Amino acid sequence: MAHPLSSTLQQLNRIILGKETQIKLALACLLARGHLLLEDLPGVGKTTLAHALAVCLGLRFQRVQFTSDLLPADLLGVSIYERDSGKFRFHHGPVFAQVLLGDEINRAPPKTQSALLEAMEERQVTVDGATHALPEPFFVIATQNPQHQIGTFPLPESQLDRFLMRIELGYPSASAERAMLTGQDRRDLIATLDATIQPDVLLAAQKSVAALHVSPALLDYVQALASATRSHPDFAYGLSPRALLGLVNAARAWAWLDNRDFVVPEDVQAVFPGVAGHRLPTRASGRPDPRSAAELLGSVAVP
Amino acid sequence: MSTLRDDLPRQPLYGSIAALFLALLPHMTQLAPWHALLILLPLGWRGLLAWQGHDLPRRWLRYGYSLLLIGVVFLQFHTLFGREGGVALLTSLLSMKLLETQHRRDARVLSLLAFFTVGAAFLVSQAFWMLAYTIGCAIAIMAQLRAWQRLDGKLDAFEYKRSAWMVLEALPIMLLLFFLFPRLSGPLWQMPDDSGSASIGLSDDMTPGSFTNLARDDSVAFRVSFNGKLPPQRDLYWRGPVLEFYDGVGWQQLGSKQDAPGDAAPELQPLGDIVRYTMTLEPHNRNWLLALDVPLPGTLPPGSHLSSRLQLLDDKAVSSRKRISLQSVLAWRTSTPAADLVNDELQLPVGGNPRARELAASWAPLSPQARVDAALAYLHNNSFVYTLDAPLLYGRNTIDDLLFSTKAGFCEHYAGAFVFLMRAAGVPARVVTGYQGGELNQDYFIVRQTDAHAWAEVWLATRGWQRVDPTAMVAPGRVTQGVARSAAGKQKLPYLVRGDSPWLSALRLRWDGAVYGWNRWVIGYDAQRQLQLLGSLGIEDFGSPRLLMWLGGCLGLFVLFYVVMHHLQSRRQRPELSQRLWLHFVAQLARHKLTQRANEGPGSFAERAARALPAHAADIQRICYLYLQARYRNRSGAELELQRRVNAFKP
Structure with a gap:
């Protein structure tokens, strides 16, 4: 449908x-x-x-x-x-x-x-x-x-x-x-x-979209991503709770656009660079770098 | 290519340099400072190159520096082998190896070599702080080994924490091997001894002042623990070299006679209870074992013998800490020695000390025992002073000066003077050196160089050689309370021996207790003690199958313990059913060289797998669909079908 x-x-x-x-x-x-x-x-x-x-x-x-x-x-x-x-x-x-x-x-x-x-x-x-x-x-x-x-x-x-x-x-x-x-x-x-x-x-x-089901397993993944941004030495600071809410909501919307009524890790991965890219200033330049957000995605395991 | 590019990740490299520095440090303390700097230079060099991002040094530079280091080792030690030279060579080359380390593999080799260097640190010292230090080193090196396995090229505190846990987990196995793995009674290889280095403690002669100097040294000579009742302090005479030849100034051993083959101890008849004890000697590079006066023949430790002077001698010099079990008697009677032996003990130099000779001659009518008593009474009654501040005496009549004018001396003065008087009075006598007393700490005695003492022995026809301590006549407190409480001029003693600050002394005793325990239970745990321990487990010898059973059983127990721990731990974080099924499914696909990357979502992986295995595409898609339903939509119905499908899935 x-x-x-x-x-x-x-x-x-x-x-x-x-x-x-x-x-x-x-x-x-x-x-x-x-x-x-x-x-x-x-x-x-x-x-x-x-x-x-x-x-x-x-x-x-x-x-x-x-x-x-x-x-x-x-x-x-x-x-x-x-x-x-x-x-x-x-x-x-x-x-x-x-x-x-x-x-x-x-x-x-x-x-x-x-x-x-x-x-x-x-x-x-x-x-x-x-x-x-x-x-x-x-x-x-x-x-x-x-x-x-x-x-x-x-x-x-x-x-x-x-x-x-x-x-x-x-x-x-x-x-x-x-x-x-x-x-x-x-x-x-x-x-x-x-x-x-x-x-x-x-x-x-x-x-x-707001009512889409999000499983505990998926939230584990989202939180793993968040803690990775917060402990990552390349970033001046990590994702805020507001950013996490946004990440989950954006993943929901992505899943909805894929005609699914539940969210899978791929949804999070699809929206993560867009959602996190401008929120993670690098230590080196002080400016957000969307590429480092995409790199981070590669280093966090899907639970 | 003579230049090496440096592609190693920085953090683990700096960590490795630091770990290597720690591993080399104990060996560097054994070298001249400039030599140590020369060896440590490549460490800083490598760090600087990495910091600035330069290539590694060119080949001729590396080779040249290596040759320089080898040359310095050869010049310093005149050999590249042996204990000191070998270790210096090893550390030099290890340090140089860092300058050509450009791959992770090289770095791993370096880490393993560093382990060896850390093990060699026990050649420097076997104290327990060294164990603590080497454990620290091992943790640091292990963290490097872990870091080199990491793909992201990072090194963080977690690696150190994890390494520390690994060391802790290995501890039971280490203890098991330490206690049960068969020990060889002789050394595996001959350790070249460093007998050339200066010896501490007693020597084979005695001149006025030599014991006064020893009293200033508070280092430990040996420690003793008694099995059973402690003998009173005044009976603790630890017998060392016996000095028989007086040249007018000092007393010397008649070494040639003791060393002669067939030199046999006189027959000894014990008159009191047998005292059993174990002593741990600090290395002093001489072959005498300072047994309690006098050791029982027939109960001597292997490799030692009792000389005709009743001195316990070992076949080899005590060049490392030595632990022996002994039995002694505190009162005895000896058989009559050969006439020439007794004549040796009447030797006096020609001339000198006329007043002393005169005094001795006045006792000539008395019986030998009465002459001894008279001399002791003379020392007791003429207000002699026991002091560390004895005036220096020169000339030919030093004994006259002591006895009649200065009247102040330390044990060597009184022992020498007494033996002189006895010989002049016709009683065979000799000087015995050794230690007297000791400090009781918990359940054992510490005997320090401060406790060095000299006393006399006289030969009485009825009882043989008997001990007489003239110093005890001058200062009775010396033999009951020690030097510090009895000698004048004690500000010359080491501060801690004086006993002026009780809490500091208590602290020192506690520390010494720890050191002694370490020496007793760890360093002193040799083949003999191991056999004792094994005997209590019902194992008679190393060939016994029960030993294998014990070793295997304990190892099995540990492995079982780890397995259970691991199981419990993983159970606590046990993944839910759908995830376990998925992991099983992924493992099945791994046979087809399909592995899910850590950051790959299940959907993307299934898509990839379906493309790689078109024959199973439908199954794979269905399993993925069910897994997503079960895990991400939390539909419990999907789990059942998933289980069925995954179990049936055999690609």
Whole structure:
């Protein structure tokens, strides 16, 4: 039995060619109610993927281009005095969408990046003492350029930790690239897309993902991975409990996308580099290195 | 290729260098400091190269340095063999080996050689702190051996912990082999003895001051434990060399007569109870065994004999710690010796000491026993002082000076003067050196160089040779309470012997007790004692089948114990049924060279296996499906089918 999101997957694979794993990971991330960070060089299709995801899922989305002079109010909204009513009225910012597409998020200064913190974790926004709930579902899909590029601010650890996954797209394969070059323009393609599912289907899918069975044997494996990151001499520190929760949820979503109602170690292995990669700063560079997370996976035995 | 690339992982390499350093250290203490540095240099060199990531030194450099080290050993010891030279050569080459160690295999060989070096450390000392040290070394080396087996090239505290456990687990087997494995009564190979090194303790002559010097040395001469009642302190005369020839200054042994073949002990008639005891002699590189005055002929330890001077002599010099069991009597009567033997004991130099001769001549009318008593009374009544601060006496009349003017001396002065007086009075007499007394610690006596003593023996026609201690006349406390409580000028004694700080002395006695126990039960456990122990187990000799039964039985018991322990341990962490079935299934596939990598999930492995064995693909897929259902979905129904399928699965 195919799950309701299989058509979404197919559609996305038509837009972004040769990136099945990354697209599945992105979808798993959203199903696990996590925020997604896409990191790669400019021009490999980050924004296209984010855009297509939002369209295919039939969600209301807003796009914010992060720049170095972007202010928190530009993101959250602002209270403006209205002469007619003689009151301040809150004008909702772009964050009040179901999908917030934060393009090049690491070009904004830390102050603006921090404005996203509450929205991402609590799914609410507090401005001028009033708390505004965000719509349901709510995702942040952010793209960022590699840190060594000019004009970027590194995301603070606390904010990195709030992204469930970080995915690198990488260059497409030669055949995929050829197909892309010969095919239609990607943006035109996105314009032709229809929503494949209704928002309530997505919510139901999220609920069933959260209810997926996780056996004690699997949790043994997850904990073995966690303790390996914590005792590993190459890492400055290990995975947080929040990261472990995210890891289990992401593995559930991956299993769900594989039409299974239980989670196996391979699910954990599939999502681990995406979930742990940006959370494990290496001692050598102080920056997270996704490759060392993948290496770690190779050294921990499946119980 | 003369350069060697260095591909060894760093952590275990540094660990190996450290372990090697520990293993070499005891041997380095035996070498000149510069020689030790020369040998240890390659260790630091190798560490530095690894640190900087350089290649290993070129071949000519390595060979050159090796030749240098060998040359130095040859120059220092004039041989490459023998105990000291051989060990120096071994340590030099071991250290050099590190400079060409570039593979794990080399490193493993190095670790095994290091074990040998650690074993050789017992040539340096057999004390029990050395055992503790070598156990530490063994743990360090074993951790290296473990680390070289690790693929990730790491070395962490866990390896050391695990190695320590391995040593602990080997302990029962070690004890079993120690106690029951047949020991050879002679050494397996002849240990070259180092008799050239200076001897400590008594010597075969006595000059004024020689015992005063000995009293300053608080090292242990021997330890004694008595079987049965302890004799009183005043009867503890440990008999050493007998000095008979007086040249006007010092007393000497008439060695040539004792060494002559056919030299036989006089007949001895015991007059008291027999005292049985065991003594552990510290090495002193002389052949005398310091038996309690006097040992019974016929009960002597093998390889020893009683000389005509009643001195117990061994065939070989005591160059290592020696343990002997003896029987002695504290009162005796000897047969009449040959006339020329007695005449030796009347020898005096021509001239000198006229006043002493005059005094002795005044006793001439008395009986021999009365002359002895008169001399002792003279020493007792004329306020002589027993002191470590005796003034030095020069010239030909030293005995006159002592007896009539300075009146202060130590045991050698009084023993010499007394024997002089006796000979001058016509009573055969001789000086006996040895030790007197000892310090009682728990159940045994410690006799130190401080307890060295000289006394006299006179020959009485009715009783033969009898002991007379003139020092006891001067200072009666010497024989009942020891030097420290009886001699003046005791600040010259070693601090701990003086007894000024009781707690320090108590601590020292406790320590000595531990050392003695170690020497008694471990170092002194030889073939003879082993036979005693085996005898109590009903084994008469090493050929007895009961010995094999005991050895095999105990070994079997240990193995059984380990198996049970292991079983209990694994039972506690026993995997659930589905996992055991899966492991069985994986083991079945291993016959087809299919092994599940540690980090490989069951699904991926099954997929790989199905591709490798298309004939069994359906079975494999089904088993994998059931396993996943049972283990990751916790469906108990799947386990039954899994069991059936796995048992039927015969690829």
